[in-house]
Amino acid sequence: MRRETKQRQAILRVLRNTRAHPTADEIYEEVKKEIPNISKGTVYRNLQVLQEDGSIAVLNLNGTLSRFEVKRHSHYHFRCERCGQVFDLDEPVNNEIDKKVAERTGFKISHHQTEFRGLCKECQQPSK
Numbered sequence: 188m189r190r191e192t193k194q195r196q197a198i199l200r201v202l203r204n205t206r207a208h209p210t211a212d213e214i215y216e217e218v219k220k221e222i223p224n225i226s227k228g229t230v231y232r233n234l235q236v237l238q239e240d241g242s243i244a245v246l247n248l249n250g251t252l253s254r255f256e257v258k259r260h261s262h263y264h265f266r267c268e269r270c271g272q273v274f275d276l277d278e279p280v281n282n283e284i285d286k287k288v289a290e291r292t293g294f295k296i297s298h299h300q301t302e303f304r305g306l307c308k309e310c311q312q313p314s315k
Contacts, residue, residue, distance in 0.1 A: 195233050197221050199242065199257065208246060208254040208264075208273040246273065261298070267307035276303065 201209070201217045209217070215230040234255060237243045246254040246264065254273055263276040285296040 192233070194218070194222065194225060194229055195237060197225075198230065198233050198237065202243060202255060202257045206275060208256050210252045210254055212252075214255060263301050263303060265303040265305070265307070267310055268304050269306055269310040272307055274307065 197218045198214060200221075201214050207213075211231055211234055212227070214234070215225070215227050218225055218230060234243070234245075238245050238255075241258060244256050244258045246256065256275075261280040263278050263280065265274045265276055266272070267274075284299055288294065288299075289296045
C-alpha cells in the first residue's frame with residue numbers, strides 16, 4: 188500500500204482538473220503553484236508511482252512527449268497535427284480487434300491504443 192503524500196495528491200488534483208493531457212513539465216509547473224519548493228524529480232518520481240499503481244495513464248503518442256491523464260474508462264485519442272493538442276474521443280473502444288489479432292497471431296493481447304490525427308476545430312479555422 189502506497190503512502191498518500193501531498194505531492195501525489197497535488198499531481199492527481201492537476202490531472203483531475205484538466206482534459207488537456209499535460210506533459211510532466213506542465214504538471215510540474217501547475218503543482219509548483221501549490222507547492223513552491225517541489226522539484227521536477229519529485230514530480231517525475233510520483234508520476235511513475237501513480238502510473239505503476241494504476242491511478243494514472245501515460246500516453247506515449249508517436250512524435251510527442253509523454254502525456255498523462257487520470258485513468259478512467261478505455262477511450263481513443265485525437266492529436267491535432269498543427270497545435271499538438273490531444274483530445275479524448277467519446278467513441279466506444281472496439282475490443283473485437285484484440286480478439287481478432289490474438290486469434291490470427293497467437294499473441295496474448297492486453298489492449299490496443301489507437302491515435303487519430305488531423306486538425307482540431309480551432310486549427311481548421313481560416314487565418315484572420
